[in-house]
Amino acid sequence: MNFENTTIDGVESQLMNRLKEVSFLRVSLVLLLSAFICLSTLLSLTAQTNAQAVKTKGQTGQKLVVQSARIVGDKSATRIILEFTTKPKYQLFYMEKPNRFVVELDNGKFEFGDDAALNAVGLVINTRYGAITSSKSRLVFSLEGPAQLSNQDLQLKNKTGAYRLILELTPIDQSKFSSLIEKQISLLGASGGTVIKGGRVRSPEKKKGIFTIVIDAGHGGIDGGAIGSRKSLEKRITLKMAMLIGDALQKSGPFKVAYTRKEDVFVSLKQRLNFTKRQHADLMISLHADTLKQKYVRGATIYTLAKKASDKLAAEVAASENLSDIVAGLAAPDAKDDVTDILADLTLRETTRYSRAFSKALVKKLKGKINLIKNPQRSASFAVLKSPDVPSVLVELGYLSNRKDEALLTSDKWQKIAVKQIVATILSFFQTRINANAAQP
Ligand SMILES: [Zn+2]
Structure with a gap:
């Protein structure tokens, strides 16, 4: 432990002054006070040493x-x-x-x-x-x-x-x-050393007749998401599916695809939301493949935002997804960001109507092609779905806690079928607007 000598000297000289000024105080009382001040100074210095971020001079550039x-x-x-x-x-x-x-x-x-x-x-x-x-x-x-x-x-x-x-x-x-x-927050900010901010990227110009679809590969980097019994990682499955859907979508119609991540990096929930907002997206699809306590449960589930979860399972999935930032060592999301604040917003209600319509259409297209959970249209308070003006859905492609689902989620054949149906749903969801744009001179 290193203590600043000057600080302790300062305390002692202050004490000497006080001794002279308040000479009527009994010596024993002053000694007691002196001991107390020294002790509390030592304690606070120790605490500070521990709380302070420790920076060492290291080499930069080199990995x-x-x-x-x-x-x-x-x-x-x-x-x-x-x-x-x-x-x-x-x-x-x-x-x-x-x-x-x-x-x-x-x-x-x-x-x-x-x-x-x-x-x-x-x-x-x-x-x-x-x-x-x-x-x-x-x-x-x-x-x-x-x-x-x-x-x-x-x-x-x-x-x-x-x-x-x-x-x-x-x-x-x-x-x-x-x-x-x-003490540490005053030194470092709420998220510790790195105050993670969304990149200051300008909003892209919106081109008329082009629909922007944000594809959000769940988890990434330090947040691996769920792990299957055969060690399949959720973050890999979501990224692969995101890239496949994006590629197919760009070939299928007037779509611009924007990815929240294209590699194995961590992206906070707030960054995902801010990204979607900046893109002025017409639709956001968040991809996941989580684990459940109920290992027998399997099949794809489409979640939309709701203040109150549609059922217990949906509430559990949302609670686990919303933990992503904590897993990465970030502060828990602000309570003020709670869905209750924005749910009152009429925009969000309209947006939610679109999200539900998309969810319904997707279920219809997936039915008979890939395995669906019982009641595949569910809702809960997912942080990543809280864009007030972008219709958003979270697709649990299947559950890694189920062995059969894990085998399918990692199979090229299954992925191809799922991608085809998701892309077809997006295309038909925008078809009326695509036709209307085409009819305009
Ligand atoms: Zn997930």
């Missing part, structure tokens, strides 16, 4: 490789040990609701073979890692309870320039954890 990551220890002290090819540039911070400890790396990529090394150990119950922007990546450690960084040590391992970082976490109480976060 940093995380070669190994493991967790050792127990619930009284848990150590996270990371090994790097070069000196890492990193930031450390805490997040709550749920309690997490985050290591954010500049230009870092992960190349370690054994994921098992990151199993739940000590205070860590779960670890996720991956890219959150093109230059930042994170390791997000979900904590069993509130904990603080009690020690950190960055060591040069050998002559090759490899480094080892040891981070030690020890338990603290929730109120102390919250106060660490408060």
Whole structure:
């Protein structure tokens, strides 16, 4: 621990002045006060040291490789040990609701073979890692309870320039954890080191007669989404389907396709919404393939936005989808963004009517071609569907928790059929307007 000598000297000289001024006070009382002030200064400095983002001078430009990551220890002290090819540039911070400890790396990529090394150990119950922007990546450690960084040590391992970082976490109480976060927010912003903003891209010019369709591949980067029993990743399935649908759509009619992501990167829910808004999209389709507790449930489901979920299953799916930002180590979405505020908006009601109409049309086209869940048209409060003026649907293509669905979702044949039906639905949904545009001189 490093303490600023000047600060402590300052406290002592203040005390001396006070001693002279208030000479009637008994010496014992002053000593007690002195001890108290020194102690509280020490405590607040310790807390600050822990809460502050730790920046180290590292090499920039060159890609940093995380070669190994493991967790050792127990619930009284848990150590996270990371090994790097070069000196890492990193930031450390805490997040709550749920309690997490985050290591954010500049230009870092992960190349370690054994994921098992990151199993739940000590205070860590779960670890996720991956890219959150093109230059930042994170390791997000979900904590069993509130904990603080009690020690950190960055060591040069050998002559090759490899480094080892040891981070030690020890338990603290929730109120102390919250106060660490408060201090940190004033330093770093609510999302920790990287304040993730939607790119400042200008809205594209809207061309007459061309319909803009936003295709949103669910999850990505650090947020892998669901994992099937055969280890299929939701984020890969959604991206592949997004690209297939986009390609086919552009060939089928007067459509401009805009993708929220075209590669394996993390995109926050807010960024997805802002992107859709900037595009002045005519339709947004968000693609998913989640897991359910009920493993027997299978088949595609089309979700639209509703304040109140159509059923329990829809509510569960929405709750799990809305966790995406938390998984990536971002702050939970603002409560003020709640659907209740915008649901009152007449625009949204009109938009929802269109979303429902599209959902109905899609179910009709998919029926008999691919497997559908019982009651395939459902609704719930999905964050990604909250564009007030863009009709939006979230398609669960199937559920990775079901073995049969997993096999289909990853098969080229099934993908081809699903893509064909989705594209045909979009084309017929806009056909009246396409014809009207064509009739105009
Ligand atoms: Zn999903």
